[in-house]
Amino acid sequence: MEQLPVLYIGNKNYSSWSLRAWLGLKMAGVAFEEKLVPLYGPDWAAKAPVISPSGKVPTLFDGGKTIWEALAILEYIADCRPDTMLWPLDIDIRAMARSVSMEMHGGFSALRTHMPMNLRKNLPGRGRNAAVEKDIARIGEIFRTCRRQYGQGGDFLFGSFSIADAMYAPVVTRFKTYGVELDAVGNAYMETILGLPAMQGWYADAKDEEWVIAASELD
Ligand SMILES: N[C@@H](CCC(=O)N[C@@H](CS)C(=O)NCC(=O)O)C(=O)O
Known part of the structure; x- marks a missing residue:
């Protein structure tokens, strides 16, 4: 087998x-x-x-x-x-998808530090400071630009699901946990990610876990 x-x-x-x-x-x-x-x-x-x-x-x-x-x-x-089709077929658009994916891979350290991923929690307003606001603004810009310029033909950043969406999915969960609102385009994109059956399955499993990592808990 x-x-x-x-x-x-x-x-x-x-x-x-x-x-x-x-x-x-x-x-x-x-x-x-x-x-x-x-x-x-x-x-x-x-x-x-x-x-x-x-x-x-x-x-x-x-x-x-x-x-x-x-x-x-x-x-x-x-x-x-x-x-x-995990990357867009078009070479120019693929370059954009790679750019935003790499920006996520190497960046947004303020957001990652002050808003640790924690699916079980609902902590609106927590974790915000000037550096985090800057990260949120840039991510909002990425969502808006990708959806408007490259998002035709689907509900994801580059239309159909790509690696870029996988890279930003944990950011979407952070925005949900910490009550971060974006513009209408960004909010609709977040709903798309959170509504995926795979994401709902991951959330359900997270809910059932008993382990607690103190360093990732803000309260
Ligand atoms: N750059 C790595 C980061 C991996 C990473 O930091 N994973 C965390 C869990 S989300 C980890 O294994 N931490 C354990 C440790 O640092 O000892 C990647 O893209 O996969």
Whole structure:
């Protein structure tokens, strides 16, 4: 029997990088087995270096290969399975999708620090400061520009679902948790992401988790 790729992830409530890889694989229709290792739990220190050379999740094991870093995992799937259309076909538009994805990969540290992903919580108004406001404004601009210029033919940033949507999905959950409102275009885009059956499944699993990571809890 063919061995399915295995995706190692962290807690669904907290692990934003895991969500990116997991959602991309789900939306691409890739069959895979998921293995959750609770972040910083009793097994974490022993398991992390075995799961990933970086000691972080997500990691994908596929046919003897180990691929780590959320964006690299999604790039790998896009390369192996071009039929999944995880990047826009048009080279110019693909360059835009890659740009906003990389901007997410390397940026928005204020937002990530002060509004940690926490799906179970509802904390409107918390975590805001000048640097976070700047990140929110830039993300609002990305959502608006992508939807208006490239979003024809679908409800996602580049029309049909792409890696860019996977990269921003945890930001959308943060905006929900911390009550961040965008303009009408941004709010509609957030509804699209939150309404995905895959996202609802991830939320349901997060709700059932018992682990609490104090450093990711604002109160
Ligand atoms: N740049 C990495 C970030 C991965 C990352 O920081 N993962 C967190 C969970 S969301 C982790 O494994 N943290 C454990 C640690 O830092 O020891 C990626 O894109 O996958």
